[in-house]
Amino acid sequence: MAQQESVVDRIDALRQAIADHNHHYYVLDAPIVSDAQYDRLMVELQALEQAHPDLITPDSPTQRVGAAPLAAFGSVRHAVPMLSLGNAFEADEVSAFDRRVQETLRGAGMLAADEQVVYQAEYKFDGLAISVRYENGRLVQAATRGDGQTGEDVTSNIRTLRSLPLTLRGDFPDVLEVRGEVLMTRADFEQLNQKQLERGEKIFVNPRNAAAGSLRQLDPRITASRPLRFYAYGWGQMTRRTRTDDQHTAVLDWFETLGLPVSPRRERVIGIDGLLDFYDRTGSLRDELPFEIDGVVYKVNSLAAQDVLGFVARAPRFALAHKYPAQEETTRLLGIEVQVGRTGAITPVARLEPVFVGGVTVTNATLHNEDEIRRKDVRIGDTVIVRRAGDVIPEVVGPVLDLRPDDAACFVMPLSCPVCGSAIERPEDEAIARCSGGLFCAAQRKQTLLHAVSRKALDIDGLGEKLIDQLVDSERVKSLADLFSLTLDELSRYERMGKKSAENLVAALQKARHPALDRLLYALGIRHVGETTARALAQYFGSLEAVIKADEDTLLGVPDVGPIVARSIVRFFSEPHNLDVLNALQQTGVQAQAVQPSDNKNTLALSGKTVVLTGTLPVWTRDDARRHILAAGGKVSGSVSRKTSYVVAGDQAGSKLARAHDLGVPVLDEAGLKDLLGFSED
DNA sequence: GATCCTCGAGTTCC
DNA sequence: CTCGAGGATC
Secondary structure, three states: OOOHHHHHHHHHHHHHHHHHHHHHHHOOOOOOOOHHHHHHHHHHHHHHHHOOHHHHHOHHHHHHOOOOOOOOEEEEEEOOOOOOEEOOHHHHHHHHHHHHHHHHHHHHHOOOOOOEEEEEEEEEOOOOOEEEEEOOEEEEEEEEOOOOOOOOOOOHHOOOOOOOEEEEOOOOOOOOEEEEEEEEEEEEEEEHHHHHHHHOOOOOOOHHHHHHHHHOOOOHHHHOOOOOEEEEEEEEEEEOOOOOOOEHHHHHHHHHHHOEEHHHEEEEHHHHHHHHHHHHHHHHHHHOOOOOOEEEEEOOOEEEHHHOOOOOOOOEOOOEEEEEEEEEEEEEEEEEEEOOOOOOOOEEEEEEEEEEEEEEEEEEEEEOHHHHHHHOOOEEEOOEEEEEEOOOOOOOEOOOOOHHHOOOOOOOOOOOOOOOOOOOEEEOOOOOOOEEEEHOHHHHHHHHHHHHHOOOOOOOOOOOOOHHHHHHHHHOOHOOOOHHOOOOHHHOOOOOOOOOHHHHHHHHHHOEEEEEHHHHHHHHHHOOOOHHHHHHHHHHHHOHHHHHHHHHHHHHHOOOOOOOHHHHHHHHHHHHHHHHHHHHHHHHOOOOOOOOOOOOOOHHOOOOOEEEEEOOOOOOOOOHHHHHHHHHHEEEEOOOOOOEEEEOOOOOOOHHHHHHHHHOOOOOOOHHHHHOOOOOOO
């Protein structure tokens, strides 16, 4: 008997401890035991319950994953309807909302003439709205929003969320319907997808879909394995309010004392200025939050005032959702075309039904390569999710499988180049397919020319895609050298070429006849020779002739040149066609400026240092900063590593700054960089 | 041989 | 910016 007693006590103690640890881990975000210790408690409890099945209760933590899979979700009628919120995108819509609230409250004598309304401002999570019902402190039911009146019964799935207590603590009311959002953090989402990938299961396109998919599992064991969180922001039926206060914020504070995870940021703000300020501050934090939000929500903080304001149709008049421009939208994938790049790389491009996302209308997006299309499983005719996040370049995230039409077609890589008809080849171990036509292919010739005249190469202004198209199509220009024999008169005959434009172009060509050696080398478009390698070659050899004469062994002596790059260079200069072009260039008076192979390297301020730039600097552009660093003997790199000497961070610095902190790399601002470079400040 | 780091190449819209 | 792949390093 006594032994039985102690088993009961032990089981109680274990359950209490596990609930406590869940609370610390998920709600307070401050775990007090290790995962291993937690697991040991759980294992002990399971063992005891197995030995004494009669002691198992439904709110034991072992019973989070309860019964067998469901055949279908039942439906639940909400005791108090789950409403949607009015939406605003623009500041003047928010002003109008605030004005209406003021008028109503003044009319009811609840707001003095010169008084501002007090609001609670909070995140609008991008997840799923859920209502969780507690009776006598026990979790008895959970439902989705559904149509607002009736939702789906997801009780057994919601019970598996460890952040949600199965029993409330403290001074709880008899009946409490907690309203909140189920979501997945970005980090958990990434991890889940990683796991799905390893197991060969389908990956989710974004945290929201992952959360929705996880919650809509008929087998709660699957839901239990998914890292879902819950944040409370409101309530439905509630038999008693806090006795102390009559404020929205106070009710949520009270929820916290009941052990419920409450929306982590809720500020009291005053008047329209407070609202818009919160919107702006949150907007600049948005990309760094651990979860995704699609806006913020404002609620009149006084509950008495909320009652007075009441409801219109299906939305409360006391609350408003202020949304950020969508970073993701869905649209239709009309087709997949291929582009031919300078090196012959065949890039599939998605043609999209125009869609407004992230502030611009997107019609095209790269799909990178065949593997990428397969990995994302996008098909022509699919409804796809398009994202245009912090970075500028739109991206097809993935298909909405539920909306896939029966006739959706897979992309097939063409066998021959759409421009020149040459075979398209893809080496076994490479991701990229290439047109084998070389410079026989007009697309490759055009891209090669565009590359040669680009800003970082010969920097010839006034030679855009349109003109190059015409020059190449008319066969007037077959190689880089032909550009330099263009005359004012013949240029004027091309479309959209006025006299002034033609003069400008001829002047730009004249200026480009004496490029720095590294620019010329880069302009030639030798495979594997980019800006950095071109500079290294120029430094090492000093003249174009020396580079042409160099054999593979000599080239291997150049920093950052290995066998593949060396072979590529030798091959380029042994190609008769390329030598012809170089001769022709010389004929038209193009002569690279010789470079002094430098040896004063170690005397400069930034010799041997690697600097990474991130964010927007207050005065200099990125390119200014780059040039100054190079001039001081430093290198500029794109990614932060342990070898990075400094990170120069400007406004809106992102992941690189975080990584710098992680690795203990010194961080400078623009002024710090200028100090280092010996610029005087004034 | 593995791992880390850096470079090259391709990309969208206005 | 992001990938893929070449080069350097241990």
